[in-house]
Amino acid sequence: MCTCKTDNLSDIERTSELSLGPEIVEYIKTICEGPHKESQLISVLHKVQQKYGYLSMENINAVAYLLKIPAAKVSGVATFYNFFRLQQPGKFKINVCLGTACYVKGANLIADRFKQELGIDFGETSKDAMFTLEIARCLGTCGLAPVVTIGKEVFSQVTPDQVPVLLDKFRKQ
Amino acid sequence: MTHNIVQDSYEKLFQQAANEIKLREESSKIRIQVGSATCENAAGAREVYDEFNKHIEASGRQDIVLHQTGCTGRCSCEPVVSVQIAHQMPVKYELVNRELAHKIFSQHILGGQPVIEHIIDSKDGNLTKWEFMFCNSARCGRDLLPNFQEDLSNKLEQAGLTKGQYKVIPANCFGLCPQKAAGKAIYMMIRPSKTIYRITQIEHLDRIIREHILGGNEVKELEVKTKPMSQRFFNLYGDVSFFSRQTRIALRNNGLIDPEDIYEYITCDGFKALSVVLGKGNKEWIIEQVSKSKLRGRGGGGYPTAQKWEMVSKAAESTRYLICNADEGDPGAFMDRSMLEGDPFSVIEGMIICAYAISSNRGFVYIRAEYPMAIERIEKAVALCRQHGLLGKNILNSGFDFDLELRLGAGAFVCGEETALIHSIEGERGQPRPRPPYPAEKGLWDKPTVINNVETFANVPAIFLFSPEWFASLGTARSGGTKVFALAGKVRHTGLVEVPMGTTLREIVYNIGGGIAGGKKFKAIQTGGPAGGCIPEQYLDTIVDFDSLTALGSIMGSGGMIIMDEDDCMVDIAKFFLTFSQDESCGKCTPCREGTKRMLEIIERITAGDGIPEDIIKLERLGNLLRKTSLCGLGRAAPNPVLSTLKYFRDEYEAHVHEKRCPARKCTALSRYSIIPEKCVGCTACARNCPVFCISGTAKHAHVIDQSRCIKCGRCYQVCRFEAVSRT
Ligand SMILES: Cc1cc2nc3c(=O)[nH]c(=O)nc-3n(C[C@H](O)[C@H](O)[C@H](O)COP(=O)(O)O)c2cc1C
Ligand code: SF4
Ligand code: SF4
Ligand code: SF4
Ligand code: FES
Numbered sequence: 001m002c003t004c005k006t007d008n009l010s011d012i013e014r015t016s017e018l019s020l021g022p023e024i025v026e027y028i029k030t031i032c033e034g035p036h037k038e039s040q041l042i043s044v045l046h047k048v049q050q051k052y053g054y055l056s057m058e059n060i061n062a063v064a065y066l067l068k069i070p071a072a073k074v075s076g077v078a079t080f081y082n083f084f085r086l087q088q089p090g091k092f093k094i095n096v097c098l099g100t101a102c103y104v105k106g107a108n109l110i111a112d113r114f115k116q117e118l119g120i121d122f123g124e125t126s127k128d129a130m131f132t133l134e135i136a137r138c139l140g141t142c143g144l145a146p147v148v149t150i151g152k153e154v155f156s157q158v159t160p161d162q163v164p165v166l167l168d169k170f171r172k173q
Numbered sequence: 174m175t176h177n178i179v180q181d182s183y184e185k186l187f188q189q190a191a192n193e194i195k196l197r198e199e200s201s202k203i204r205i206q207v208g209s210a211t212c213e214n215a216a217g218a219r220e221v222y223d224e225f226n227k228h229i230e231a232s233g234r235q236d237i238v239l240h241q242t243g244c245t246g247r248c249s250c251e252p253v254v255s256v257q258i259a260h261q262m263p264v265k266y267e268l269v270n271r272e273l274a275h276k277i278f279s280q281h282i283l284g285g286q287p288v289i290e291h292i293i294d295s296k297d298g299n300l301t302k303w304e305f306m307f308c309n310s311a312r313c314g315r316d317l318l319p320n321f322q323e324d325l326s327n328k329l330e331q332a333g334l335t336k337g338q339y340k341v342i343p344a345n346c347f348g349l350c351p352q353k354a355a356g357k358a359i360y361m362m363i364r365p366s367k368t369i370y371r372i373t374q375i376e377h378l379d380r381i382i383r384e385h386i387l388g389g390n391e392v393k394e395l396e397v398k399t400k401p402m403s404q405r406f407f408n409l410y411g412d413v414s415f416f417s418r419q420t421r422i423a424l425r426n427n428g429l430i431d432p433e434d435i436y437e438y439i440t441c442d443g444f445k446a447l448s449v450v451l452g453k454g455n456k457e458w459i460i461e462q463v464s465k466s467k468l469r470g471r472g473g474g475g476y477p478t479a480q481k482w483e484m485v486s487k488a489a490e491s492t493r494y495l496i497c498n499a500d501e502g503d504p505g506a507f508m509d510r511s512m513l514e515g516d517p518f519s520v521i522e523g524m525i526i527c528a529y530a531i532s533s534n535r536g537f538v539y540i541r542a543e544y545p546m547a548i549e550r551i552e553k554a555v556a557l558c559r560q561h562g563l564l565g566k567n568i569l570n571s572g573f574d575f576d577l578e579l580r581l582g583a584g585a586f587v588c589g590e591e592t593a594l595i596h597s598i599e600g601e602r603g604q605p606r607p608r609p610p611y612p613a614e615k616g617l618w619d620k621p622t623v624i625n626n627v628e629t630f631a632n633v634p635a636i637f638l639f640s641p642e643w644f645a646s647l648g649t650a651r652s653g654g655t656k657v658f659a660l661a662g663k664v665r666h667t668g669l670v671e672v673p674m675g676t677t678l679r680e681i682v683y684n685i686g687g688g689i690a691g692g693k694k695f696k697a698i699q700t701g702g703p704a705g706g707c708i709p710e711q712y713l714d715t716i717v718d719f720d721s722l723t724a725l726g727s728i729m730g731s732g733g734m735i736i737m738d739e740d741d742c743m744v745d746i747a748k749f750f751l752t753f754s755q756d757e758s759c760g761k762c763t764p765c766r767e768g769t770k771r772m773l774e775i776i777e778r779i780t781a782g783d784g785i786p787e788d789i790i791k792l793e794r795l796g797n798l799l800r801k802t803s804l805c806g807l808g809r810a811a812p813n814p815v816l817s818t819l820k821y822f823r824d825e826y827e828a829h830v831h832e833k834r835c836p837a838r839k840c841t842a843l844s845r846y847s848i849i850p851e852k853c854v855g856c857t858a859c860a861r862n863c864p865v866f867c868i869s870g871t872a873k874h875a876h877v878i879d880q881s882r883c884i885k886c887g888r889c890y891q892v893c894r895f896e897a898v899s900r901t
Contacts, residue, residue, distance in 0.1 A: 036599070036618065038599065039580075039598055039599050039600040040600065041600035042580070042581060042582075042583055042600060043580065043581055045583070046542060046581055046583070069600075076602055077600070077601065077602055080585065080602040080604075080759075081582075081583030081584055081603070082583070082584035083542050083543070083582075083584030083585075084583055084584075098504070099504040099505050100504050100505030100661065100662070100699070100702065100733060100735045100749070101505050101661035101667070101735060103749050104662045104663065104735060104741060104746075109886065113864075136543070137502075137504035137586075137753075138503075138504045138505055138506065138507060139212075139215065140210075140211050140215075140507035140510050140511070140544075141211070141212040141215040141216065141248065141251075142248060142505065142507070142659065142661035142662075142667055143247075143248020143249040143250075143251065143661065143667040143668055144212075144215065144248065144249075144251070145661070147215065154215040156215060156216065160886070161864075161888075
């Protein structure tokens with residue numbers, strides 16, 4: 001006899017809620033009461049990423065279930081936007097600004113140096129799970145170009161030679 | 174009837190704000206103003222703020238206040254701190270750090286001696302006693318008294334003032350001549366007393382010098398009573414040439430008010446325009462005023478704002494939406510961010526006015542997630558507006574309801590495009606769709622929708638405060654007002670520049686930007702970011718407005734302006750922008766998805782030294798194809814950086830392809846470093862600095878580079894003090 005359950009919705013609901021945590025579940029509930037709930041999908045994903053650092057498959061499914069939007073659509077949106085990460089990031093996020101002003105002042109050399117020192121490309125995380133390397137487009141501090149942010153700290157007028165020093169500093173933290 | 178109720182509500186609000194400000198008794202206190210914006214904080218403003226805070230507390234002084242503002246847009250000097258003491262000239266310090274903050278506090282604030290060496294632009298080492306700032310814009314009475322600056326200086330010296338004691342500064346429009354009197358008078362502000370005089374004949378100067386400067390009594394008859402929009406700005410920043418040549422309308426409060434304090438905004442005439450508009454209650458009149466002002470969209474396209482509003486206001490459908498486009502995707506621009514961080518209320522006020530004109534009750538601010546501080550500020554501002562009856566039900570008791578929601582972008586440049594943006598607000602993938610129908614017909618959830626840029630909205634209150642005619646008269650025949658540019662790259666002074674439409678590029682680069690840094694030679698201006706083009710030196714006298722820049726093959730764009738010098742390779746710059754567009758192409762239509770990729774491959778080949786002669790022709794052909802056949806503006810404009818550089822700097826492409834040479838020596842694959850044995854003294858500096866250790870040699874003997882391992886980073890070239898490293 002077939003034992004598949006088709007009425008396990010309450011289980012799914014419970015795992016979904018557990019996976020996202022109470023604040024986000026509460027947030028989704030208030031959204032569902034207002035008009036155009038689908039339109040809040042991106043803001044829900046922002047909240048999830050803010051809390052967990054990235055969007056895991058479980059969380060994407062949970063959001064889909066609670067918002068009553070097909071999971072395919074949620075992951076379609078999550079993959080379209082560069083801001084959303086689908087893999088767990090390293091401890092520190094390195095953003096190398098490749099905006100116009102920084103580029104003109106040699107930011108590509110700094111980007112190359114980071115890649116070389118960490119042995120990874122943009123969008124990847126170093127083996128020791130310490131750093132995720134990302135491109136930023138103008139942090140709005142062009143006057144101090146080239147600019148790099150690591151974690152919450154901002155470094156201006158960076159030279160390629162500072163790169164290993166900076167990395168060491170954060171490795172020790 | 175409604176007129177009175179709205180007016181009364183506004184007055185009450187104004188009184189509340191004025192009382193609140195008065196309670197703080199700040200006018201008699203010493204004020205230390207520290208910028209607080211993403212850029213200022215990146216430069217270390219927060220530490221400086223904390224440092225001052227600590228000192229104030231430790232000193233126990235009640236008469237010193239610390240004030241935070243948005244950024245003034247003087248990037249290269251940040252963090253900027255200004256010290257304002259009653260009856261004294263405000264003093265602004267640049268590049269302040271913790272030590273300097275300490276010094277400023279002990280030496281200037283407690284000791285009364287400004288730290289001269291660190292004052293912005295005042296390297297000459299003395300502080301003047303008097304400053305005379307006069308409007309030198311074309312509209313003011315320049316023809317009336319053509320030698321104003323000289324005449325005034327002469328008279329001041331005759332009166333016994335010496336050169337170091339005074340400064341006469343030609344400034345830009347104060348925003349004082351909405352009256353029919355334009356051209357009939359020269360306005361002049363005297364600091365530190367902040368008096369503004371209206372001068373129509375040369376004898377007035379004699380009187381001012383006699384009575385005010387020597388006698389210490391202001392000449393009441395000549396004084397202007399109305400407070401011009403720019404008074405606060407010029408009073409605080411007018412002595413710095415970077416600022417005095419600007420006309421600040423959209424940025425009128427940036428760097429002057431605390432962006433988290435609604436009372437400060439209100440006492441600077443905030444929401445007055447809104448009260449006028451709601452009090453009048455005539456929607457057609459509003460649109461007519463905007464039309465007269467010749468305001469055109471600042472998001473890049475330059476579409477007449479009033480036309481957009483009118484279309485929506487006349488739509489058959491009664492549910493209408495309003496969106497503020499704060500996606501600011503141009504990778505070299507930050508004016509929208511700065512406005513949202515420095516003066517969020519004026520954007521909101523502009524939006525409410527628009528909402529009323531088009532009868533919309535629900536509006537959205539679509540803002541990129543990469544701007545956390547701007548998001549925070551606009552959220553706070555919206556909450557404060559709700560608390561004070563400026564958003565929500567029955568705004569200022571006018572019976573009009575309107576509320577705003579924030580929607581965050583998620584890092585997709587194409588979402589700045591209006592139809593993609595609408596999809597993104599709806600919670601979809603942000604891909605554009607064909608237009609027509611335009612959003613004004615079928616926008617958000619298929620309802621008529623107005624989408625305007627941040628700066629467009631920020632200009633709206635000013636039109637109602639100072640008349641549309643005045644706004645129009647600032648600009649060119651077809652485009653009113655000013656434009657804010659984010660000036661960056663190889664100029665001496667980088668930052669936000671707001672100038673009237675019709676200002677020449679030369680004025681911006683040389684007089685405001687201070688020319689090229691480090692004595693290098695100017696090469697090109699890039700405007701419009703990835704959708705724009707490079708403009709060479711021979712067109713520096715072109716005026717900025719939508720039409721003239723398009724005629725040159727570039728665009729006004731949203732306002733990024735990057736200056737490039739002889740060290741920049743135009744092929745490399747084109748590659749940079751194309752890489753960006755290719756990366757950001759949403760992939761919906763083939764010409765853009767495939768075309769940008771192929772173009773990028775070709776240009777990469779050229780910069781790698783593998784270009785073939787047909788490549789140049791192919792680039793041109795593909796570029797024109799993309800322009801014609803792409804679905805949205807991204808694909809259509811993506812070839813602009815390539816096509817414009819091909820037009821003006823074709824020789825550089827040819828040098829790369831035919832001679833395998835990069836004239837600017839930027840493209841590393843085409844450069845070669847070697848050591849000239851006759852010149853090398855064997856100091857070992859290069860060998861110690863080479864990151865891949867490919868330079869060999871012993872001390873005091875000529876060194877050699879192993880070409881097979883050299884990564885062409887250029888370090889050896891930079892560190893050699895004997896010019897022994899050659900770069901070809
Ligand atoms: C690829 C692309 C990106 C755009 N990015 C922006 C942007 O970041 N900000 C903006 O205001 N307009 C942007 N626009 C223009 C908008 O589509 C729209 O024309 C504008 O928001 C209308 O406002 P305005 O009339 O006030 O200029 C972009 C257009 C395209 C094609
Ligand atoms: S032109 Fe480019 S960005 Fe625009 S719809 Fe086509 S593929 Fe997408
Ligand atoms: S260019 Fe760089 S890698 Fe090549 S020799 Fe000089 S320092 Fe070494
Ligand atoms: S730095 Fe110049 S002088 Fe010194 S060893 Fe290198 S090439 Fe020779
Ligand atoms: S381009 Fe890097 S901060 Fe603006």
